[in-house]
Amino acid sequence: MDNRPIIKVRNLYKIYRVGTNKVYALNGVSFDIYKGEFVAIVGTSGSGKSTLLNMLAGLEPPTKGEITIGSKRVDKMNEKQLVAFRRDNVGFIFQSYNLLNTMNGLENVAMPLMFKGVSRSVREKKAAKYLELMGVADQARHMPNQMSGGQQQRIGIARAMVVDPKIIFADEPTGNLDSKTTMDVLRLMQRVVREQGKTLVMVTHDNTIAAYADKRIRIVDGKIVSIEYGERGTEIEGAETEKEELELSLGLSEGTEA
Amino acid sequence: MKFSDLLRLSINNLKRRKLRTFLTVLGVIIGTASIVVMVSLGIGQAELQTESIESYASLTTIDVWQGGMFGDGSSEEQKYITDEVLESFEHIPHVTGTSPVLRTNVIAKQGVYEANLQLMGVSREYLEQIDVGEGSIPLDEKNLEFLYGNSVIRDFSNSKTGEGYYTNYEDPDVDLMGKPVFIIFDTSAYYQSQAPQSQDMSQDSGQPKVKPPKKYIVPTAGLVKGSPDDWGQYSYSTYCNVEALKSKLKSIYRKEPIPGQPTDKKGKALNYFVYDNAAVYVDDMDNVKSVQDAIAAMGYQANSNMEWVEQNKKTMQIQQAVLGGIGAVSLLVAAIGIANTMMMSIYERTKEIGVMKVLGCDMGNIRDMFLIESGCIGLMGGTAGIGISYGVSFIINKLYIRNQMMNGYIMPGMDGPGNISRIPLWLILTALVFAVIIGMLAGFFPSRRAMKLSPLSAIRNE
Numbered sequence: 001m002d003n004r005p006i007i008k009v010r011n012l013y014k015i016y017r018v019g020t021n022k023v024y025a026l027n028g029v030s031f032d033i034y035k036g037e038f039v040a041i042v043g044t045s046g047s048g049k050s051t052l053l054n055m056l057a058g059l060e061p062p063t064k065g066e067i068t069i070g071s072k073r074v075d076k077m078n079e080k081q082l083v084a085f086r087r088d089n090v091g092f093i094f095q096s097y098n099l100l101n102t103m104n105g106l107e108n109v110a111m112p113l114m115f116k117g118v119s120r121s122v123r124e125k126k127a128a129k130y131l132e133l134m135g136v137a138d139q140a141r142h143m144p145n146q147m148s149g150g151q152q153q154r155i156g157i158a159r160a161m162v163v164d165p166k167i168i169f170a171d172e173p174t175g176n177l178d179s180k181t182t183m184d185v186l187r188l189m190q191r192v193v194r195e196q197g198k199t200l201v202m203v204t205h206d207n208t209i210a211a212y213a214d215k216r217i218r219i220v221d222g223k224i225v226s227i228e229y230g231e232r233g234t235e236i237e238g239a240e241t242e243k244e245e246l247e248l249s250l251g252l253s254e255g256t257e258a
Numbered sequence: 259m260k261f262s263d264l265l266r267l268s269i270n271n272l273k274r275r276k277l278r279t280f281l282t283v284l285g286v287i288i289g290t291a292s293i294v295v296m297v298s299l300g301i302g303q304a305e306l307q308t309e310s311i312e313s314y315a316s317l318t319t320i321d322v323w324q325g326g327m328f329g330d331g332s333s334e335e336q337k338y339i340t341d342e343v344l345e346s347f348e349h350i351p352h353v354t355g356t357s358p359v360l361r362t363n364v365i366a367k368q369g370v371y372e373a374n375l376q377l378m379g380v381s382r383e384y385l386e387q388i389d390v391g392e393g394s395i396p397l398d399e400k401n402l403e404f405l406y407g408n409s410v411i412r413d414f415s416n417s418k419t420g421e422g423y424y425t426n427y428e429d430p431d432v433d434l435m436g437k438p439v440f441i442i443f444d445t446s447a448y449y450q451s452q453a454p455q456s457q458d459m460s461q462d463s464g465q466p467k468v469k470p471p472k473k474y475i476v477p478t479a480g481l482v483k484g485s486p487d488d489w490g491q492y493s494y495s496t497y498c499n500v501e502a503l504k505s506k507l508k509s510i511y512r513k514e515p516i517p518g519q520p521t522d523k524k525g526k527a528l529n530y531f532v533y534d535n536a537a538v539y540v541d542d543m544d545n546v547k548s549v550q551d552a553i554a555a556m557g558y559q560a561n562s563n564m565e566w567v568e569q570n571k572k573t574m575q576i577q578q579a580v581l582g583g584i585g586a587v588s589l590l591v592a593a594i595g596i597a598n599t600m601m602m603s604i605y606e607r608t609k610e611i612g613v614m615k616v617l618g619c620d621m622g623n624i625r626d627m628f629l630i631e632s633g634c635i636g637l638m639g640g641t642a643g644i645g646i647s648y649g650v651s652f653i654i655n656k657l658y659i660r661n662q663m664m665n666g667y668i669m670p671g672m673d674g675p676g677n678i679s680r681i682p683l684w685l686i687l688t689a690l691v692f693a694v695i696i697g698m699l700a701g702f703f704p705s706r707r708a709m710k711l712s713p714l715s716a717i718r719n720e
Binding site: 054057059060079080083084086087088090092094098100102103111112114115116117119120159163 | 621
C-alpha cells in the first residue's frame with residue numbers, strides 16, 4: 001500500500017442555513033484514504049455521509065476545510081475544472097444506476113469516453129471489454145429497460161471503470177437490488193479493487209454491506225465516530241466482532257428510514 | 259466531445275419524443291412557409307409589373323426632348339437637338355448609342371387605299387432595337403426604305419368609299435411587302451391639289467389650283483414583328499434610316515424650308531436638321547438614372563421608363579416588407595413553441611443532464627447539445643416549410659392564371675402574364691438560414707439553463 005494518501009480530508013465542514021438556524025451537515029471531518037482501499041462510509045439517513053461523498057466528488061462545495069485528491073485541491077476548483085477533473089480521475093456508481101434510456105448497454109458504458117472525445121470505434125471496443133469483465137457482454141445491444149436491476153448495475157460499474165479512473169465513488173450501489181444480486185455486485189466491486197487496483201469509496205447505511213469493505217468510516221450527525229478496519233471479503237457469518245455494532249446501527253437506521 | 263457525437267445525441271433525443279418534435283416542427287413549417295409564400299407574392303407582383311413595362315418599352319432607353327421650351331422663357335435659349343448635341347450625349351459614361359428621331363408625316367398610297375403615316379427617321383441603333391417580323395431593318399443610308407409597324411396596315415382606308423379598319427373593322431387589302439407603295443412627302447401640297455375637287459370647302463375655292471406633288475415609290479425593307487392585333491411600342495409608326503430621309507427631304511424641298519423644321523429670323527431654312535427628339539441607349543438599367551440626370555443637367559428634358567419602375571420598386575418594397583412581416587409573426591409563434599419544447603425537454607431530462615455532468619460532460623457540450631436540438635427543429639421545419647411553400651405557390655399561380663383567363667385578360671394558349679408567386683433561390687437560402695437561427699435563438703436560454711443545472715440532481719434518489 002502506498003504511504004501517501006490518495007484522498008486527504010481535513011476539518012471539513014458543510015453548514016446549511018435553514019431560516020435563521022445553522023444545520024451542520026458535516027462538522028469537522030478529517031480522514032485519509034489510501035490507494036487500493038475499499039472504503040465504506042457508513043451512517044444513517046441524515047448523518048451527512050452522502051454530503052461527504054458529494055464533496056469528495058466535487059459535486060457540492062464545502063463550507064470550510066480541505067479536500068486533496070492526488071495532489072489537487074478539489075475545494076479550490078471551479079465548476080469547469082471539476083467537470084474535467086471528474087472526467088479524467090473519477091468513476092461514479094449510482095443507486096438507481098442512472099443509465100441513459102436512449103442508449104444501449106454498450107453505448108452507456110462508452111459514454112464517459114465520448115465526453116473525452118474518443119472516437120466511436122475505439123471507445124466501443126474498450127466498453128465491450130469492460131462489459132465482458134462484468135459478465136454482461138450479452139446485454140451490449142439491449143436497452144436499459146430490457147435489463148434486470150443487477151444487469152443495469154453491472155453496466156453501471158463497467159461505465160464507472162471504462163475511463164480507468166483512480167477513484168470510484170459509489171452511492172448506495174446496492175440500494176435498489178435484492179439480497180442475492182447485492183452479494184453479486186459487492187463481490188464484483190471487491191474484485192475490481194483487488195484485481196484492477198482501484199480505490200473505491202462507497203456510501204451505505206447498511207452495516208452488512210459495509211462489512212465487505214476494508215475500512216469503514218462511521219458517521220453520526222456529521223462527525224466521524226469510528227474508523228474500523230476489517231479483512232477483505234469478510235463474509236457476513238464471519239463478522240462476529242461487528243455483530244453488536246451491526247445490530248445497533250440497524251436499529252437506528254430502521255427508526256429513521258421508515 | 260466530438261461534434262458527430264453531439265449531433266447523434268441531439269437527434270436521438272428528438273427521436274425519443276416523436277410527436278412532440280413533430281408538433282414543434284409543424285409550427286416552424288407553417289412559419290417558414292408563410293414567410294416564403296408572402297415574400298414570393300411580393301416579388302412576383304414587383305417582377306410582373308417590371309415585366310409588363312419591359313414588354314412594351316425598353317427600360318434602357320432615355321427619351322430626350324428639346325429643352326428650354328418649358329423654362330421661364332426669359333433668358334433660356336431654345337435647346338435644339340442636333341447632330342452636335344447627340345455627339346455630346348455619346349460621351350456621357352454608360353451611353354452605348356444615340357439616335358435622332360426626325361418625324362414627318364407622309365401619305366402612302368396603294369391602289370385605292372391611302373394612309374397618312376407618321377414617318378420616323380432614326381439611326382441604326384434605334385432600328386436594331388426593333389423586332390422585325392418579315393424582311394430586315396433599313397440600313398441603307400443612301401436609298402430610302404421603310405420599315406412598317408405591324409398595325410400600320412390599319413391606317414389605310416379606301417379613298418373612294420372612305421371605309422377602313424376603323425369603320426368596318428376589316429383589315430384593308432394592302433400588301434406592304436409584296437406590292438409597291440407610293441409615298442407623297444409634301445402633304446400640304448397634296449391636300450391643296452385635292453381641295454378644289456370637293457365643292458363644299460368654300461374657303462379654298464378662291465385659291466389657284468396647286469399642281470399635285472410628286473409621288474415616290476419607296477421600297478419596303480420589312481415589317482415589325484406581330485399581327486395587326488398585337489400592341490407594341492413600334493406598332494403604329496413607320497421607320498426609316500434618318501440619313502436617307504434627310505437626303506430625300508433635301509432633294510424634295512431644296513432651298514425651301516422643310517415643314518416642321520425651325521427657320522432663322524429671316525424665315526430661311528437652317529443648314530442643319532433639328533430633331534424633334536432623340537433616344538439615348540444605356541448599357542444597364544441601373545445606370546439609366548445617372549445618365550438621365552446628366553442629360554437633364556445639360557438643359558434637355560429626359561424621360562425614361564426607369565422612373566416609373568423605380569417608383570414602382572419603392573411601393574413594392576414596402577409591400578414586401580408588410581407581407582414578410584405578416585409571415586414573420588407566425589415564425590415568432592413557432593419560435594415560442596420551440597422554446598417551450600426545449601424547456602419541457604430540459605425538465606424531463608434534469609436527471610440525465612445531471613448524470614452526464616457527474617460523468618464529466620463539459621458544460622459547453624451540454625449547452626451545444628440543446629442548441630443543436632433546437633437548431634435541428636428549425637432546420638427540419640425550414641426545409642419542410644420550403645417544400646410546402648413551393649406547393650402553395652404552385653396552387654396560387656394556377657388559380658391566378660385561371661382567374662386571369664376567366665376575366666378575359668389572357669386567352670388560352672397565349673403567353674400568360676407569368677406567375678404571381680415567385681420563389682428565387684436567395685429566398686430559399688435566406689428562409690432556411692433564418693429558420694435555423696430562429697430555432698437556435700429560441701433554444702439559447704433553455705440551453706443555458708440546462709448547462710447550469712446542478713449535477714447533484716442526478717445523485718438524489720427518488
